[in-house]
Amino acid sequence: xxxxxxxxxxxxxxxxxxxxxxxxxxxxxxxxxxxxxxxxxxxxxxxxxxxxxxxxxxxxxxxxxxxxxxxxxxxxxxxxxxxxxxxxxxxxxxxxxxxxxxxxxxxxxxxxxxxxxxxxxxxxxxxxxxxxxxxxxxxxxxxxxxxxxxxxxxxxxxxxxxxxxxxxxxxxxxxxxxxxxxxxxxxxxxxxxxxxxxxxxxx
Numbered sequence: 001x002x003x004x005x006x007x008x009x010x011x012x013x014x015x016x017x018x019x020x021x022x023x024x025x026x027x028x029x030x031x032x033x034x035x036x037x038x039x040x041x042x043x044x045x046x047x048x049x050x051x052x053x054x055x056x057x058x059x060x061x062x063x064x065x066x067x068x069x070x071x072x073x074x075x076x077x078x079x080x081x082x083x084x085x086x087x088x089x090x091x092x093x094x095x096x097x098x099x100x101x102x103x104x105x106x107x108x109x110x111x112x113x114x115x116x117x118x119x120x121x122x123x124x125x126x127x128x129x130x131x132x133x134x135x136x137x138x139x140x141x142x143x144x145x146x147x148x149x150x151x152x153x154x155x156x157x158x159x160x161x162x163x164x165x166x167x168x169x170x171x172x173x174x175x176x177x178x179x180x181x182x183x184x185x186x187x188x189x190x191x192x193x194x195x196x197x198x199x200x201x202x203x
Contacts, residue, residue, distance in 0.1 A: 057168055060143060061189035064128055065166035068093070068145050069191045072162045075104050077197050085197065093147075094122045094133035105160050105195070108149045113165050114182040121146045123169070141169045158197040165190050 075088035092102025102119050112120040116135040123131045123141035132138040145166045152159035166189040167175070175182050184190065 057187045058189070060128060061166040061168065061187055064124060064143055064145055065164045065189040065191045068122075068147060068164045068166070069162060069193055071098060072105070072147065072149070072164070073193060073195055077105050077160065077195055079197055087197075092119060094119050096122070096130035103149075105149055107151050107160075108147070111180070112148045113146050113163060114180050115176060116144070116146065120148065137169050137173075143167065144169050144172050152194065152196075155196070160195045162193045162195055163190065 071093045075091055075093070076086045077088060078086045080086050088104035089106045090100050090102060091098050091104040092100065093104075094102065108120055109117060111117070118134055121135070122133045122145050123137050124143045124145070125131055125140050126142040128143070131141055137144060143166060145164060147162070147164045150161040150163070151157075152161055167185065168187055171185050171187065172182075175185055
């Protein structure tokens with residue numbers, strides 16, 4: 001009788017271990033790549049948000065400066081039909097609505113664009129709503145406007161140069177602290193206009 005042979009198990013290969021090890025490496029590499037990609041996307045989002053905020057602030061300062069310029073340009077400055085000069089030298093445009101007690105289109109004191117000067121500055125909230133006037137920003141102020149009225153050199157009696165500066169309050173404080181004259185900032189809006197007295201018209 002021949003001895004019966006006990007079946008022997010086939011030798012185990014290392015392919016299954018290698019496969020599982022390779023899969024683990026792949027997962028780790030993929031996770032690392034995902035983390036790097038996510039960090040890059042987060043940076044791009046942060047840059048995009050900052051750019052959007054800068055764009056919104058720049059648009060707001062430009063719009064608010066234009067509104068103040070329109071207020072100044074609407075003040076009476078003309079010769080009437082009778083030949084008499086019509087000069088607004090009493091309106092306070094730092095108030096909302098404008099009222100009496102100001103200097104209208106009289107030349108402003110020096111430095112009204114570089115520092116907060118009563119009668120030549122006002123403050124607005126983040127939505128562009130008027131809050132207050134005076135030398136100090138009130139709580140909630142997001143934007144500040146300052147303006148100057150200057151007599152034109154060639155025609156000081158009949159012409160005025162109007163200059164309006166609109167800025168973000170937080171940036172404006174830092175710029176004022178940096179010294180005089182106040183440096184101009186990227187989100188500042190500065191408008192300049194010439195208003196000349198004409199006969200028979202009111203603008």
